[in-house]
Amino acid sequence: MEFLMAIVVGILFMAAVYLILSRSLLKVILGTGLLSHGAHLLILTMGGLGGAAPPVLTEGVTDFADPLPQALILTAIVISFGVTAFILVLAYRTYAEHQTDNMNLMKGNDEHD
Amino acid sequence: MKTNDVILQTTTKLVFFIIFLFSIHIFFAGHYTPGGGFVGGLLTTGAIVLLLLAFDLKTVQKALPFNFTIVTGIGLLLALGTAAGSIFFNVPFFTHAFDDFTLPLFGTTSLHTAMIFDAGVYLVVVGAAVTMIQTIGGDA
Amino acid sequence: MNFVLLIFLPIVAALVVPLLFRKLKAIHTGWFVLLVPIVLFIYYIGFIKTTMDGGHAIAELQWIPSLGISFVSYIDGLSLLFTLLITGIGSLVVLYSIFYLDKNREKLNNFYVYLLIFMSAMLGVVQSDNVISLYLFWELTSISSFLLIGYWNTRDRSRFGALKSMMITVFGGLMLLGGFILLGIMGDTFSIRELIANASTFVGHEFFTLALVLVLLGAFTKSAQFPFHIWLPDAMEAPTPVSAYLHSATMVKAGLYLVARFTPIFAVSEVWIWLVTGIGLLTLFCGSLFAVKQTDLKAILAFSTVSQLGLIMSLLGAGALAYHSDDAIFKFATFAAIFHLINHATFKGSLFMIAGIVDHETGTRDIRKLGGLMSIMPVSFTVAFIGSMSMAGLPPFSGFLSKEMFLQSMLAIRHFELFNFATWGILFPVIAWIASVFTFVYSFYFVFKTFAGRQKSEPLPNKPHEAPSGMLVSPVILASLVVVIFFIPNIIGKWFVKPAVMAIQPGLYSHPSDVKVDVAAWHGFAAPELWMTVSLVGVGFILFLTMARWQKLYDIHPEYMSLNALYDSAMLFSEGGMNRISRFYMTGLIRTYLIYMFAFIAAITAATLFIKEAFVVDMESFTPINLYGILNAIVLVIAVSMVLLAKTRLSAIIALGGVGYSVALFFVIFKAPDLALTQLVIETISVALFLLAFKHLPSLSNHGLTKRNKLGNLIIAAGVGITVTLVALSAHSQKLIPSISQYYKDTVATEAGGGNIVNVILVDYRGFDTLFEIAVLSIAGIAVLAMIRLKLSRKEESTDENK
Structure with missing residues (x-):
């Protein structure tokens, strides 16, 4: 199963990077969304997918899934929500101010040093 | 965003309370079964989002007259206060305490200071998420 | 008391200066600052008794004990002499600056903060026993010098000069750090005393020569030795008190201090002796040669400082020969070096102050426009005359004594037989003599073209008059010292010079009084140095009188061939090159x-x-x-x-x-x-x-x-x-x-009393993570709010304007 997951994670990262490198601001945001999904699954896969039961103490169960990656991912999910919302607003405010979402036109220049 | 879907609005009124109560349940159950401050807070936010979609921003603000940035602040203070409280008992920062109590009606329950911390998390999640959605929705 | 803390007294005082400047507008901030060097000077005088007996005082403040780095204040004859120069001349310069810098027009808070930082840094350089803290203070002097040169930061020349001095001295500083680290590797300690104690084991070590060259690069850049001297003339853009203090009396002498301090370690090396003596003499020669060409009063003094630093440097190099020869004359050279260092600090300090006064009162420093000020500014003229004659090496001024000793040492090098000196040794007195002739010429040029003769027909920017008496106090004190030292050279020798010599050559003496040097103005007619002086005065005087005819010869030397042009093009090239490289990969996208x-x-x-x-x-x-x-x-x-x-x-x-x-x-x-x-x-x-x-x-x-x-x-x-x-x-x-x-x-059930491990990790085991996470979430929420509200408020503003 880990092998399959590793490939899925790879695909998610690949799609995310491809989108982030595009010139459209909206695609960059979509890319960051995919990137966080990829990162979550990556942590889960690296920790191992074994375990017969959820990490909740229950009578007679000793083979839990690893709780640590889950705790890390839970934190990451909420953070990525906050960041996505932030980037979303940043992006559409930028779009409104500059009347463009072309990343190639949004570059720094020497006049603003 | 003025909608006038009577069926949606009527259902929403009912479903909102179901989701809200469920979120409270999930929040309290968090220490022993799946759930906790994050999920609870997000579910509450989800319920409020549903209200926002069914009614408009103004109606929701009238129904829930909180300033959600202040809710965020209270949540942060609660969480930090719980963490800092331990130093008054001469134990390291962030040491939680728990014990079993026998309460009338509920029987024997264990009470945790971690619960108060989780309540802080709950409030921050609700406050921050609703603030974001309200401002984005209100941006004309 | 732990007197290592005193090093930091000026920096601590610097913290209060801006406050004083802001709150007490009526009183010139300089008066408060003046207290600092005076207090320090009086305190350090108390150490003279210790060092006169060949003793030393030491205080330590731990900094990074695990790496063997600490602040150590080690006061022996050499560091005490420098300490007294720093605080003594410092007091006079601050006093002078009170009258030089207008309290209403100048940013005094900046000026005195920089000056106090420099004072601390300089004290640190000369007292540190730990090479790493020495390096730290060394760079701090470069930085404060940069800030002081660029004090008038609206002037292009100031910024250029500041950058140039920074580039060259910081380059040297980095070399020095390399040298120190190599020494640290060789001796397994960062303490200078311990390094000196182990010095004999370094000879033949693979890093020995490399460390030597690196340390010398540091010293040469700081002391403006050829070919690094080019920064000093450009540093003259600094306010004159700074030039008098940093660029003639103290900071540029840090290089000399370093050479003197490390003599016991490196003196056994032939490379050391050749480099220090040779470069010193070359610098002396070039400096005096170019000083005659200058038309700006301060530029003349700058080149003369370069040349005098070279003189002292060559004496230190000759002094290192004492490790190879029993000839007493080479111990004598070290004495001469320290003695001339004191003399130079006094006469050059007074001359800089006079140049500042002339600039201040007439509005120009261009010697071609000046003339005939003698009758208008009699006190200034007297001081300038004393300073210049001392610089030229004439009696009855202190410069005469050290100039004689210098010539004597250079003559003695002829007889030294090791390291090829038998072949080349004859060059040393010859170059020394020529350089002394030019020194004589520029000294006369400086004082008489400014003060003697007739006033030029073209009116000066300001109507000249004598400077206020407060401004004259410092130069007059220095000039009187010049005369006094001539009459009591042996007392100065006993108090200051001999303890310092002992610190430079610790193995050769057990007590300062073992330094058998007796300074005298008169050695009898048979002394060759007397006839050298007589001949150089004669030739120099003829050259001075015919100056107008041969000064043009300097123009033959094309400007684009000079070291300055080399520096400029190197800077331009590296700046342009870096720009192109960074533009190539920094697209802005x-x-x-x-x-x-x-x-x-x-x-x-x-x-x-x-x-x-x-x-x-x-x-x-x-x-x-x-x-x-x-x-x-x-x-x-x-x-x-x-x-x-x-x-x-x-x-x-x-x-x-x-x-x-x-x-x-x-x-x-x-x-x-x-x-x-x-x-x-x-x-x-x-x-x-x-x-x-x-x-x-x-x-x-x-x-x-x-x-x-x-x-x-x-x-x-x-x-x-x-x-x-x-x-x-x-x-x-x-x-x-x-x-x-x-x-x-x-442990989830027993320690945390929970069942859902994930949630317990979040709220208990790794509660910190969660705490920071909700903080981030709140920040994101507030940021979203702010970004949208920001736009709304701006829109409201623009609609208000439309109405």
Whole structure:
């Protein structure tokens, strides 16, 4: 199963990077969304997918899934929500101010040093 | 965003309370079964989002007259206060305490200071998420 | 009391200066600052008794004990002499600056803060026993010198001069650091005393010569020795008190201090003697030669300082011969060096102050416009006359004594037989004599072209008059010292010079009184140095009188061949080159930078995996594939490709939601109920968020991304994707240390009283993470609010304007 997951994670990262490198601001945001999904699954896969039961103490169960990656991912999910919302607003405010979402036109220049 | 879907609005009124109560349940159950401050807070936010979609921003603000940035602040203070409280008992920062109590009606329950911390998390999640959605929705 | 703390007294005082400047406008800030050097001077005078007996005082303040780095204040004859120069001349300069700098027009707070920082740094340089803290203070003097030269920061010349001095001295400083570290490796200590004690073991060490050259580079750049002297004339853009203090009396002498201090370690080396003596003499020669060419009063003094520093440097080099020869004359050279150092500080300090006064009262420093000031400014003239005659080496002024001793030492080098001196030794007195002739010429040039003769017909920018008496106090004190020292050279010798000599040559004496030097003005007619002086006065006087005829000879030397031109073109070239290089890769496009990042992440990670042979896949540890997993993976890949291929915003957002839900399903499959719940709710809210912001979002467009761009993106994306897959596989297959999860599982019921391990980790075991996380979430929420509110308030403003 880990092998399959590793490939899925790879695909998610690949799609995310491809989108982030595009010139459209909206695609960059979509890319960051995919990137966080990829990162979550990556942590889960690296920790191992074994375990017969959820990490909740229950009578007679000793083979839990690893709780640590889950705790890390839970934190990451909420953070990525906050960041996505932030980037979303940043992006559409930028779009409104500059009347463009072309990343190639949004570059720094020497006049603003 | 003025909608006038009577069926949606009527259902929403009912479903909102179901989701809200469920979120409270999930929040309290968090220490022993799946759930906790994050999920609870997000579910509450989800319920409020549903209200926002069914009614408009103004109606929701009238129904829930909180300033959600202040809710965020209270949540942060609660969480930090719980963490800092331990130093008054001469134990390291962030040491939680728990014990079993026998309460009338509920029987024997264990009470945790971690619960108060989780309540802080709950409030921050609700406050921050609703603030974001309200401002984005209100941006004309 | 731990007197190492006194080093920091000026810096601490600097903290109060801006406050005093702001609150007490009526009183010149300089009066408060003046207290600092005076207090220090009086305190340090108390050490004279100790050093006169050949003793020393020491105080230590630990800094980084694990690396053997500490602040040590080590006061022996040499450091005490420098300390007294720093605080003594410092007091006079601050007093002078009170009248020189107008309290209403100048940014006195900046000026005195820089000056006090410099004072601390300089005290640190001369008292530090630890080479690392010495280096630290050394660089601090460069920085404060930079700030002081650029004090009038609106002038182009000031900024240029400041940068130039910084470039050269900091280059030297870095070399010095290298030398110190090599010494530290050789001696396994950073303490100068311990290094000196172990010095005999360094000879023949592979780093010995390299360390020597590096330390000398540091000393030569700081002391403006040829060919690094070019920064000093440009540093004259600093206010005159700074020139008098940093660029003649103290900072430029730090290099001399360094050479003197490290003489016991390096003097055994032939390279050391040749470099120090040779470069010193060369600098003396060039400096005096070019001083005659200058037309700016301060520039004359700058070149003369360069040449005098060379003189002292060559004497220190000759003094190192004492380690190879029993001839008393070479011990004598070290004495002469220290003695001349004191003399130079006094007469050059007074001359700089006079140049400042002339500038201040007439409005120009151009010697071609000046003349005949003698009757208008009699006091200034007297001081200038005393200073110049001392510089020229005439009696009855202190410069005469040290000049005689210098000539005597140079004559003695002829007779030294080691290291090829027998062949080349004759050059030393010859060059010394020629340089002395030019020294004589520029001394006369300085004082008589300014003060004697007739006033020029062209009126001066200001109507000249004598300076206020407060301004004259400091130069008059220095000038009287010049005369006094001539009459009591042996007392000065006993108090200051001999203890310092003993510090430079510790192995040769057991008590300062063992230095058998008796300074006298008169050695009888048979003394060759007397006839050298007589002849140089004669030739010099003729040259001075005929100056107008031969001064033009300097113009033959083309400007573009000079060291300055070399420096300028090197700076221009490196600046232009760097600019081109950075422009080549800094395109300003986020996409370019992201490509760099992703490409490097992929390349470095993949390379590490294979070089370190970290890529190991342990098929055994894999869990069996289940059907739901495969199906869900297919759904996820389809959703991802829909995001990639979507033509409209709406379909892209919905596809992204689909990815999120299938990720949530993975969490269900892999027994993570908390994650699944959270992911489901978050995904719902996120989609709602996207839809709420929908009307503000731009439509999807390629913006003319070409096929080639797309291919490039695809290659990098594929590289990152494959690397991540490999990392995921190998990370899963290798567990270097056991996971802490087991501890959590074991203690969750007993220690934390909970059942849901994930939630207990969040709120208890790793509560800090959660605390910071909710803080980040709040910040994101407030940022969203702020960004949108910001726009609203700006819109309101613009509508107000429209009304």
